[in-house]
Amino acid sequence: MSERKLRLAIVQMHVDAGNPDVNYARLRQKLNEAVQTAEKPDLIMLPEMWNTGYALEQIDQIADFEGERTKALLSEFARSHQVQIIGGSIAEKREGGVYNTIYAFDANGDVMADYSKIHLFRLMDEEKHLQAGDKLGRLEVAGAEAGMMICYDIRFPELARKLALGGAKALFVPAQWPNPRLHHWRTLLMARAIENQMFVIACNRCGASGTSTFFGHSLVIDPWGEIIAEAGEEEVIVRAEIDLDMVDAVRAKIPVFEDRRPSLY
């Protein structure tokens, strides 16, 4: 397989709000399922806040301290299976409060990047319980630049554009995006892919928590805006293969980045 190709395994799973022990056990099982294929994935991706769900009233007590429990599990799994992991996001407690943080691991189990959600979602009370991050999510996959955003972040096209201008060819988006906004989810993800001519790989949770239901529909979208893979509403490992060289081909065909007029806007 060429260096620019990536086999993806996207873990669309249920999350038990307020019950980290159940979620860590479920995740371990899902990771094992993700690598039980004839062709091993190069990269596994997880959904947003999979360790605690949106149990925000108790988040201070149950968030993972400095991500230690998560890093121990994901680093060991990445190393022993020689697979990269975009560790969804977790509720992470550190100095200053609780953050909604992605840790990404290379195939040696080392943390290659981290990103804490920078736009907190008021409709789910995030701003009352979480702290916003203050840096961009950049990493390298298959020898190419890539970016990370979390859920509500996709409503901010400037952020995806900034990552694309910085060289990102793929955007990873873990989410807990509930009903009834499936139309927004699919449309915004497709728009980010088309306008930035990049792959968008989005992992949503499924199942119900309290009065919220989550529709899943994890997606892999190519730089032309075509959907390569899409889940339904149930727990599933979505598998897809992408070739990052397609980004250069699409950008050459319609040279949006050359035609920009930043002096006017």
Ligand SMILES: NC(=O)CCC(=O)C(=O)O
């Ligand atoms: N967890 C989130 O950020 C949810 C974002 C969302 O549902 C939206 O409509 O935006």
